[in-house]
Amino acid sequence: MKKTRKIAIYGGSFNPIHNAHVNIALLFIKKLKLDKLLLIPTAESPHKDNSEMVSAQARLDMCKLAVKNFKKIEVSDIEIKREGKSYTIDTLTELEKIYPDTELYLIMGSDMFMTFLEWKNPEAIMSKAIICTVPRDDDNITALCEMEEKYKAMGAKTIVLDVKKSDVSSTQIRRNVFDDKSISKLVCEDVERYIFANYIYMNKGNVNYTRFQAVLKSRMSDKRFIHSVAVADEAVRLAKKYGADEEKAKIAGLLHDITKETPHDEQVALMERFNIPLTDLEKVSQKLWHAISGAAFVKYIIGIDDEDICNAIRYHTSGRANMSVLEKCIFIADFTSAERNYNGVEEMRNLSNKSLEEAMRYGLSFSISDLASKCAAIDPNALACYNEVVLQLAAKK
Numbered sequence: 001m002k003k004t005r006k007i008a009i010y011g012g013s014f015n016p017i018h019n020a021h022v023n024i025a026l027l028f029i030k031k032l033k034l035d036k037l038l039l040i041p042t043a044e045s046p047h048k049d050n051s052e053m054v055s056a057q058a059r060l061d062m063c064k065l066a067v068k069n070f071k072k073i074e075v076s077d078i079e080i081k082r083e084g085k086s087y088t089i090d091t092l093t094e095l096e097k098i099y100p101d102t103e104l105y106l107i108m109g110s111d112m113f114m115t116f117l118e119w120k121n122p123e124a125i126m127s128k129a130i131i132c133t134v135p136r137d138d139d140n141i142t143a144l145c146e147m148e149e150k151y152k153a154m155g156a157k158t159i160v161l162d163v164k165k166s167d168v169s170s171t172q173i174r175r176n177v178f179d180d181k182s183i184s185k186l187v188c189e190d191v192e193r194y195i196f197a198n199y200i201y202m203n204k205g206n207v208n209y210t211r212f213q214a215v216l217k218s219r220m221s222d223k224r225f226i227h228s229v230a231v232a233d234e235a236v237r238l239a240k241k242y243g244a245d246e247e248k249a250k251i252a253g254l255l256h257d258i259t260k261e262t263p264h265d266e267q268v269a270l271m272e273r274f275n276i277p278l279t280d281l282e283k284v285s286q287k288l289w290h291a292i293s294g295a296a297f298v299k300y301i302i303g304i305d306d307e308d309i310c311n312a313i314r315y316h317t318s319g320r321a322n323m324s325v326l327e328k329c330i331f332i333a334d335f336t337s338a339e340r341n342y343n344g345v346e347e348m349r350n351l352s353n354k355s356l357e358e359a360m361r362y363g364l365s366f367s368i369s370d371l372a373s374k375c376a377a378i379d380p381n382a383l384a385c386y387n388e389v390v391l392q393l394a395a396k397k
């Protein structure tokens, strides 16, 4: 059959995809006059250590973001769907059936090119595709050429592009993210935002406010971000006044609305992923979700397992009986932060300087009556909290 089309396959773990990957793809499209380039993230690389690998879905998502503006590049989930170790021979066999009239090119990193004979069925791969690579800056070109000659002698068709390739690597990007160093010149803006929004490759063990702010910015509008920073400041002020831990107040205040602008289906997926059961009332009260999914995000994805911080986020909208001082500070700070300007905010601020309980009662009566006026269900946690502070204040009289 005459081969009328040219398609290149560019596989890899893409953990994460970076600018050099995209440049290589574009270079081959131009040099080989390709009709299409298939970017194929592996499910599990047989050649690499998988310990630092993020989920296949995350790598696939990032690939799609990185090439969304390039019409000739298509991201394929063929290997991810197949699961298990991804062998190129299996992919090529599948693709031959999908593209019968097509000349297939196989693009690989020079490290993979050098070890190609160790792959599964290299001869069969050679018979199905033209083997292509680009040297890296630090490659031994003589060794690469010798290897190319060896493959040719075995009957392979090869292409080694003679261009200067950037030495950006996924390992470097993961290291930079872990060390809180910039990656903005190494990956496109959308991929950078994805890494922050999903908190991948991060050093989960340490608190870094600049990083937290970057995560927030990747997940919310400017207005919500300003609110989050203002709540953190107000929470620290209240913590200082009422004797809660100021650092915990800052963290909880900053992160309390982290999933507030996350689409509802994603919030549901998050709660399901971490096995968080919802009551019947919570299932139908979407306004409560961001407190629940936000606490899960902070605990399981950001890795902050401080119970008080997580509870402060979990109950920042409803309150609950037996709240800690920190929980109350976050609940109140959400009402009294500097940028708030609703009717009654000054009264709430005055009360917050007088007593935590009086401010709680005011805030709760505000939100409970608002819900009741809309005929919306009222979280029993809010009622329990309200009754508790009312009784505490009555007992003080």
Ligand SMILES: [Fe+2]
Pocket (backbone or CB within 6 Å): 256, 257, 260, 290, 316, 317
């Ligand atoms: Fe909130």
Ligand SMILES: [Fe+2]
Pocket (backbone or CB within 6 Å): 227, 231, 256, 257, 334
């Ligand atoms: Fe808030």
